[in-house]
Amino acid sequence: MYFSGGAELLFDKKKKHDVNLPAKETPWTIKDLLPWMKDNMLKERPELFIQGETVRPGILVLINDADWELMGELDYSIQNKDKIVFISTLHGG
Amino acid sequence: MYFSGGAELLFDKKKKHDVNLPAKETPWTIKDLLPWMKDNMLKERPELFIQGETVRPGILVLINDADWELMGELDYSIQNKDKIVFISTLHGG
Amino acid sequence: DLPKKSKLSNPEISRYSRQLILPEIGIKGQVLLSNTSILIVGAGGLGCPAAIYLAAAGVGCLGLVDYDEVELSNLHRQILHSESKVNVKKCVSAAQACTELNSFVKCVPYHLQLNSSNALKIISQYDIVLDATDNVATRYLLNDACILAGKPLVSGSALRFEGQLTVYNYKGGPCYRCLYPKPPPPETVTNCSDGGVLGVIPGIIGSLQALEAIKIATGNECSYNQKLLMYDGLEGTFRTIRLRGRQSTCPICSDNPTITQLIDYEQFCGARASDKDKSVTVL
Amino acid sequence: DLPKKSKLSNPEISRYSRQLILPEIGIKGQVLLSNTSILIVGAGGLGCPAAIYLAAAGVGCLGLVDYDEVELSNLHRQILHSESKVNVKKCVSAAQACTELNSFVKCVPYHLQLNSSNALKIISQYDIVLDATDNVATRYLLNDACILAGKPLVSGSALRFEGQLTVYNYKGGPCYRCLYPKPPPPETVTNCSDGGVLGVIPGIIGSLQALEAIKIATGNECSYNQKLLMYDGLEGTFRTIRLRGRQSTCPICSDNPTITQLIDYEQFCGARASDKDKSVTVL
Ligand SMILES: [Zn+2]
Ligand SMILES: [Zn+2]
Numbered sequence: 223m224y225f226s227g228g229a230e231l232l233f234d235k236k237k238k239h240d241v242n243l244p245a246k247e248t249p250w251t252i253k254d255l256l257p258w259m260k261d262n263m264l265k266e267r268p269e270l271f272i273q274g275e276t277v278r279p280g281i282l283v284l285i286n287d288a289d290w291e292l293m294g295e296l297d298y299s300i301q302n303k304d305k306i307v308f309i310s311t312l313h314g315g
Numbered sequence: 316m317y318f319s320g321g322a323e324l325l326f327d328k329k330k331k332h333d334v335n336l337p338a339k340e341t342p343w344t345i346k347d348l349l350p351w352m353k354d355n356m357l358k359e360r361p362e363l364f365i366q367g368e369t370v371r372p373g374i375l376v377l378i379n380d381a382d383w384e385l386m387g388e389l390d391y392s393i394q395n396k397d398k399i400v401f402i403s404t405l406h407g408g
Numbered sequence: 409d410l411p412k413k414s415k416l417s418n419p420e421i422s423r424y425s426r427q428l429i430l431p432e433i434g435i436k437g438q439v440l441l442s443n444t445s446i447l448i449v450g451a452g453g454l455g456c457p458a459a460i461y462l463a464a465a466g467v468g469c470l471g472l473v474d475y476d477e478v479e480l481s482n483l484h485r486q487i488l489h490s491e492s493k494v495n496v497k498k499c500v501s502a503a504q505a506c507t508e509l510n511s512f513v514k515c516v517p518y519h520l521q522l523n524s525s526n527a528l529k530i531i532s533q534y535d536i537v538l539d540a541t542d543n544v545a546t547r548y549l550l551n552d553a554c555i556l557a558g559k560p561l562v563s564g565s566a567l568r569f570e571g572q573l574t575v576y577n578y579k580g581g582p583c584y585r586c587l588y589p590k591p592p593p594p595e596t597v598t599n600c601s602d603g604g605v606l607g608v609i610p611g612i613i614g615s616l617q618a619l620e621a622i623k624i625a626t627g628n629e630c631s632y633n634q635k636l637l638m639y640d641g642l643e644g645t646f647r648t649i650r651l652r653g654r655q656s657t658c659p660i661c662s663d664n665p666t667i668t669q670l671i672d673y674e675q676f677c678g679a680r681a682s683d684k685d686k687s688v689t690v691l
Numbered sequence: 692d693l694p695k696k697s698k699l700s701n702p703e704i705s706r707y708s709r710q711l712i713l714p715e716i717g718i719k720g721q722v723l724l725s726n727t728s729i730l731i732v733g734a735g736g737l738g739c740p741a742a743i744y745l746a747a748a749g750v751g752c753l754g755l756v757d758y759d760e761v762e763l764s765n766l767h768r769q770i771l772h773s774e775s776k777v778n779v780k781k782c783v784s785a786a787q788a789c790t791e792l793n794s795f796v797k798c799v800p801y802h803l804q805l806n807s808s809n810a811l812k813i814i815s816q817y818d819i820v821l822d823a824t825d826n827v828a829t830r831y832l833l834n835d836a837c838i839l840a841g842k843p844l845v846s847g848s849a850l851r852f853e854g855q856l857t858v859y860n861y862k863g864g865p866c867y868r869c870l871y872p873k874p875p876p877p878e879t880v881t882n883c884s885d886g887g888v889l890g891v892i893p894g895i896i897g898s899l900q901a902l903e904a905i906k907i908a909t910g911n912e913c914s915y916n917q918k919l920l921m922y923d924g925l926e927g928t929f930r931t932i933r934l935r936g937r938q939s940t941c942p943i944c945s946d947n948p949t950i951t952q953l954i955d956y957e958q959f960c961g962a963r964a965s966d967k968d969k970s971v972t973v974l
Binding site (some may be wrong): 422424425426427428432433450460461466481484489508569595603604606607608609611613618622628630631632635637643646648 | 705706710711713740743744747749763764765766768770772773775791792851852881884888890891895898905906911913914915925926928
Binding site for chain 3 (some may be wrong): 237314
């Protein structure tokens with residue numbers, strides 16, 4: 223798991239996180255992952271990362287270097303060793 | 316196989332080449348590959364690419380994004396799907 | 409409108425000789441460049457390097473939009489200005505620097521804030537637009553104006569040690585709204601005044617924006633259409649992301665758009681079209 | 692030698708505010724920068740962007756070496772010069788542009804060709820050296836001089852649409868000779884005059900050289916030590932290569948060097964230390 227563009231500031235200011243998801247009967251989807259991250263990784267102000275059941279506007283989710291829209295978004299089934307990136311879009315110049 | 320820095324100019328001016336090496340009893344090494352390239356891919360002026368049994372000074376060989384010196388140089392045994400890059404060092408500014 | 413050229417003069421051939429011998433440019437590409445008008449919105453950290461390299465390369469006309477004046481705290485990254493230009497209009501200072509480098513280029517400074525009433529009129533006079541701005545509201549405005557005017561938008565951004573680059577509205581690729589249908593909550597938006605930026609980061613991204621524009625103008629393939637470059641200058645990593653295509657639900661670039669004219673972008677974003685309001689920001 | 696600073700003045704704090712708030716820089720990093728002397732060899736396509744971004748960032752002293760004068764055909768890529776500077780010494784023109792942007796920086800122009808008799812004396816006065824030259828002989832000379840003087844060498848190069856970047860002689864990493872023990876046959880060396888170069892390519896590489904130097908000066912990790920960045924601007928690809936370490940057989944940087952003083956590099960390379968000789972070239 224990798225955070226950039228400022229999203230890492232909510233996650234211990236660390237860009238790279240190796241995450242082992244607990245075993246589960248049904249496959250992990252991004253939809254399952256987000257609340258799990260909220261409970262287990264986000265320390266404060268979760269609304270700056272998650273809104274409702276999805277990421278807040280302005281955060282792009284990437285699965286193995288592809289926009290999650292190409293991969294099924296929330297319904298994507300996470301595979302072992304998938305590289306999931308959350309980037310906060312930059313606006314400065 | 317990938318050429319850059321100008322080395323591609325000797326290979327049909329094409330940077331990317333997909334190459335299938337013929338079957339052989341012993342594994343293909345870079346040492347075997349170079350004369351094969353000279354016979355099968357290089358159209359003219361082979362001395363601008365190969366000198367003696369190795370590449371000419373100023374060409375760097377990369378195997379899967381690592382300097383071939385880290386991989387055994389001429390003795391490296393080529394694996395299926397290896398990405399081999401020949402770059403000519405640039406000197407301009 | 410520029411009078412269209414069909415060949416180069418001898419001084420042009422001598423000036424551009426090092427790029428004329430590139431087969432991907434050649435006389436044909438150089439003539440194309442000299443017939444291309446490029447609008448750069450923002451003469452700051454991204455706009456400065458983009459402008460000077462486009463001027464150097466010999467585009468026909470370079471429009472430079474900025475409502476701001478040069479401040480001392482700009483000079484760590486806005487390299488076309490100088491100490492003697494503090495308080496001078498940025499668009500004028502940048503245009504002057506470009507003209508001094510290459511008097512073949514027609515430089516047009518616009519000392520104004522791009523808004524819903526003036527954007528389309530300006531943009532429609534150019535072939536390619538560079539987003540070198542510093543705030544969300546102007547980024548949505550520029551996107552919508554480029555869709556309505558049918559212009560490719562080369563978008564760059566930078567903050568801290570990071571930069572991003574994409575080309576929108578080009579050859580069927582997505583637009584800014586396809587990727588970001590809703591604006592980010594204002595409290596999550598960090599600008600360069602608050603978050604800081606190392607000056608050379610927008611230098612790198614602005615230069616890459618110039619390169620994409622040159623490739624578009626000369627008929628070469630552009631590299632970041634439906635792709636996003638993520639650059640991390642601290643780690644030295646460049647990552648290229650495959651992006652979604654044009655969205656059939658996009659309110660502005662789909663076949664049945666619900667937005668057909670420019671709106672109020674400060675209201676839409678809940679934020680001012682400036683990086684100067686020091687609201688509380690976190691990310 | 693610069694008098695060492697231990698704190699910043701108020702005008703410096705205001706000028707550098709946007710980078711001071713970066714935790715990776717901070718007051719400490721800015722003070723380090725202002726105590727760092729950087730030598731840029733070559734005030735051309737690579738040297739111009741490198742110089743202006745290092746000046747903007749606030750290095751203490753910037754040395755600029757170039758024996759050449761500005762020509763019209765330089766202006767498509769050498770963006771610190773201008774039409775009015777044609778025939779002016781490049782090192783003077785570049786130093787003037789840097790001083791106009793940031794008068795805190797002490798700029799020292801050297802109008803000379805670096806060679807075996809003058810290189811060590813100049814280099815030993817600097818902390819970090821940037822190779823922004825355009826020919827093989829000077830690249831070997833600079834490498835050897837940096838080894839003998841114990842300075843890190845941030846090396847960039849560009850041709851056509853491609854660029855390369857590496858840091859040599861830093862924290863136990865390899866040197867130029869570790870990678871290239873023998874010089875290339877002269878007929879395989881292409882310079883920018885013959886092969887051409889798109890101006891913004893050295894712009895990008897020179898900016899990246901400035902960034903590596905800033906990271907070294909501020910105590911951040913540098914990204915291209917024992918790594919090589921290969922950039923292809925036409926394809927928009929950045930590739931980072933893991934390089935060999937320092938070689939125990941290296942004639943200059945190993946524990947038992949066979950080269951202990953500078954040699955004749957034009958003879959060693961069989962080529963002149965200039966990109967101007969129009970010999971027959973192929974690659
Ligand atoms: Zn859209
Ligand atoms: Zn060595």
